[in-house]
Amino acid sequence: MSTQTRRSIMLTAAAASLAFAATGAAAEPVNLGVSIPAATHSFMGGINYWANQAKKDLEAKHKDLKITIRTAANATEQANQLQDLSTVNKINALVVFPFESAALTRPVANVKAKGAYVTVVDRGLTDTSAQDAYVAGDNTAFGRIPAEYIVKTLGGKGNVVALRGIPTTLDTERMDAFNAVLKVHPDVKLLDAKFANWNRDDAYKVTQDFLTRFKEIDAFWAADDDMAFGAMRAIEQAGRKDIKVIFGGAGAKDMVKLIIDAKDPRIQANVSYSPKFIYDAVKLTAEARLKGEKLPATTIIPSVLIDKANAKDFYFPDSPF
């Protein structure tokens, strides 16, 4: 590839961006740092996978983009890495998934003070002036979509039980959204909701007890696919035929595969809350910065219904999640 073609492409791009956004600064090479927690459980495994995937795809696509990924085992290590990214790697853009909000606010603010553009993912900082943009998943839709699907599939009448995660604000947001839908459909009754800690084994036990306790259950909502797997095993073992819907959440690859294969009539839908949002965050930040543009202050990556029609777009066999 000749320098001339490249320069002309750049010129065109620069002209286009000038025409597009008169306020945007002139485009310059983007040196983007990505700071994420290490893969200690499946969801973080997914975050790591998608961050690396973003690096591969985007660096191939944009010649003026360099992405450096750092994974940290704890908040202190992450703070040190942020310092290194800023002083050693000289990044001018940062995508950070903070371990903890409070502990990392100052280190992130320091990176921003040195002139880098900062996008924060999933966990917001305690001082929002330390960030330029915030990208997160949609927990309300995570609870609303399964409720709407269950109401629709049951024809507005039936019994539901729910498996919740670990008592956290995130879990409460999901449960509240689920309940809000059921409130307008009083004929769909939530028999009970118990915590199963986003854990297959706990979900198995709680499901067994739900099956003992309730003789007529039409739908199971397990607010996470790991729990849905535990619930499925317990339902199979009990040989119960009354359950018409099992709805998980987050779109784990094995669950999406079940939807594609359409083997189980009870599992025909899921809701996305994919660790892929780190991919989106890196992509949005990189592409905006290459054009010298800014991101909106807050971007919510929508959680959408996954069903047979679009399941293929959510199936990533190489991801660990």
Added chain:
Amino acid sequence: MSQPEPAGGIAADLRRPTGTPWAERLASVGPIVGLVLLCLVGAALNGDFATLDNALNVLTRTAFIGIIAVGMCFVIILGGIDLSVGSMAALIAGCVIMFINWAAGSGVSPLIAVAAGAGLAVLLGAVFGLAHGVLIAKGKIEPFIVTLGTLGIYRAYLTYFADGGALTLQNNLADLYAPAYYGSVLGVPIPVVAFLVVALIGAAILNKTAYGRHVQAIGSNETVARYAAVDVEGVKILTYMLLGVCVGIATLFYVPRLASASPTTGLLWELEAIAAVIVGGAALKGGQGSIIGTVVGAILLSVISNILNLTSLISVYLNAAVQGFVIIIVAFLQKGRR
């Protein structure tokens, strides 16, 4: 742990049997009384509690913790502790799954692959237990530290092998292995049978063999045991191995249940197993404890969460508090021992 005044130890030993008899008797039946009361409460709250299906569900899910608790009972009577059993179970489960997938993939007949995988579980448990025993007995490191270290090591390796996700048995192999958990003998689920057999063998070893008496002697007073020509180091190594084998057996029945292992597998099993042993009447400082008590303790712990799941009287946020209250009350019932 090893006091330099053996005379005091002997005197204390001689004094123990002369404790108030009624308190002794209450102490030994304390956990059973607790379990019976709990079952009555359960039956009163939900008619489905006292069904055979529910009882078998509870016993089957108790089997893992129960089998581990039998081994833990020996270690605690010895005056030791093992914090790593949950992580160890997770790592063994992961290794077994990888091994079976690999063996079946390289042309071995699936049935042999599964059987060898089950054997591997017990072997790995024994090896891990041996490592603990040697580090504790020969290396003279506190068991708390050794097993706290391995707790982190085992789980980290599992996470590494699983790439942060889950290790899953291939479908046809999972179906082949499933009867080990879901099958039953004369209507009794196989894990329950295994639990019973392990408990019976454990009780026989603890009460009827020289080794069992040595374990109790070391836990009562290590120095006295040493003077009495007990091979303290050998017994310690063997005891940690025995617990490792129990973890291996529990895992071999755990794998077919969900056919997967993830970094959250076996989380906090160590505390459940230790709680079962202590609720069952053992002293954390060593020297006393019983297998029957341990079995009852393990069942009691599962019954609490079973009852909580079968009712919605109490806010779900308070479930853990109820467990805490019941554990303390049962411990109070058997306080005559102290």
